[in-house]
Amino acid sequence: MIDQERLVNSFCELVRIDSPSDEEEEVAQHLMTRLEKLGLQVGRDPHGNVIASEPGDNPLLLSAHMDTVEPGRGIKPIIKGDRIVSDGTTILGGDCKAGVAAILEGLQSALEDGRGHRPVQVVFTREEEIGLVGASNLDFSLIKATEAVVFDGNGPVNRITGSSPTYMRFDIAVKGRAAHAGVEPEKGISAIRIATDIINQLPQGRLDDETTFNVGLISGGSVRNAVPAGTTFGGEFRSRSAETFDLLKMQLLSTIEKARERYREATIEEDLEVMFHMYTLDPEEPIVKLATRVMGEMGMTPEIRPSGGGTDGNVFRLNGINNVVVGMSTNEMHTVDEYVVIPDLVNTARFCQQVIAFGY
Numbered sequence: 001m002i003d004q005e006r007l008v009n010s011f012c013e014l015v016r017i018d019s020p021s022d023e024e025e026e027v028a029q030h031l032m033t034r035l036e037k038l039g040l041q042v043g044r045d046p047h048g049n050v051i052a053s054e055p056g057d058n059p060l061l062l063s064a065h066m067d068t069v070e071p072g073r074g075i076k077p078i079i080k081g082d083r084i085v086s087d088g089t090t091i092l093g094g095d096c097k098a099g100v101a102a103i104l105e106g107l108q109s110a111l112e113d114g115r116g117h118r119p120v121q122v123v124f125t126r127e128e129e130i131g132l133v134g135a136s137n138l139d140f141s142l143i144k145a146t147e148a149v150v151f152d153g154n155g156p157v158n159r160i161t162g163s164s165p166t167y168m169r170f171d172i173a174v175k176g177r178a179a180h181a182g183v184e185p186e187k188g189i190s191a192i193r194i195a196t197d198i199i200n201q202l203p204q205g206r207l208d209d210e211t212t213f214n215v216g217l218i219s220g221g222s223v224r225n226a227v228p229a230g231t232t233f234g235g236e237f238r239s240r241s242a243e244t245f246d247l248l249k250m251q252l253l254s255t256i257e258k259a260r261e262r263y264r265e266a267t268i269e270e271d272l273e274v275m276f277h278m279y280t281l282d283p284e285e286p287i288v289k290l291a292t293r294v295m296g297e298m299g300m301t302p303e304i305r306p307s308g309g310g311t312d313g314n315v316f317r318l319n320g321i322n323n324v325v326v327g328m329s330t331n332e333m334h335t336v337d338e339y340v341v342i343p344d345l346v347n348t349a350r351f352c353q354q355v356i357a358f359g360y
């Protein structure tokens with residue numbers, strides 16, 4: 001039986017352990033101990049992802065990430081009615097520790113109930129929030145499962161991520177030439193001027209219902225009274241349409257090319273990288289059918305919705321693991337107003353137990 005009090009305590013204990021991206025060691029140790037207590041064979045891959053397995057064929061992979069975003073240090077979870085909130089100075093860390101807690105409780109409850117279940121593999125990844133880095137570096141030779149449930153969606157467990165965009169990161173470095181701003185500005189080439197010229201010609205914000213574009217970083221210059229020699233800026237765009245994605249890439253590259261022609265003495269270098277690839281969920285896929293069937297048995301209606309974000313599920317798909325991304329009961333993710341709804345958290349754990357017990 002899912003134990004609500006144990007689950008809430010476990011969640012609160014997890015969020016009290018700081019684990020910003022790239023600083024997951026303490027929470028990883030905590031999780032390894034807990035997984036060992038549940039009788040799983042626990043290990044790490046060279047990147048530090050935690051991988052735990054039960055013996056048996058055709059295991060189901062249960063996955064969540066260990067890292068959280070900033071401000072996420074010294075989190076103090078507070079129970080207010082049927083919600084868990086932070087003290088307002090930090091995020092809560094429900095993304096993704098609500099998912100982690102639900103997996104642990106679902107598994108523990110299944111083991112205690114002893115009715116038998118499909119063997120599981122559990123993967124807790126690092127550095128999801130900084131571009132799915134842990135999943136991208138996961139040692140897939142250690143993963144036997146070909147199907148997964150990823151607990152990393154917004155809202156209650158029955159909210160299924162129906163599609164996810166392709167995501168491009170770009171970083172642009174402009175090199176001009178320094179000169180004294182008051183004495184001989186003619187000799188200079190302003191890198192800030194060139195950078196802003198490029199940025200002004202790029203799109204910004206929501207471009208259509210499946211596409212966004214953002215320049216989120218800029219820095220340059222060194223002193224007020226010199227023509228700035230260097231400027232860098234960075235951004236990202238994402239789309240669930242392959243055509244729009246390709247068009248935006250072309251637009252970015254041609255804008256840079258035009259700036260190169262216009263400012264022949266400057267150097268402009270671009271660095272583009274696709275961080276994750278889009279997918280659209282096929283409702284007929286067996287793992288999707290399994291998830292929706294279990295939800296139905298629990299009296300919930302699956303809500304399949306598009307998402308503007310990526311999860312480890314995007315990377316799993318590229319590596320041949322069909323998966324479904326479900327809600328982990330947290331809301332207002334990545335803000336200090338983040339909250340977890342306790343009855344939703346209980347349902348997420350219950351779903352986890354039922355999905356592994358299905359057919360047993």
Ligand SMILES: [Zn+2]
Pocket residue numbers: 065095096128152
């Ligand atoms: Zn997440």
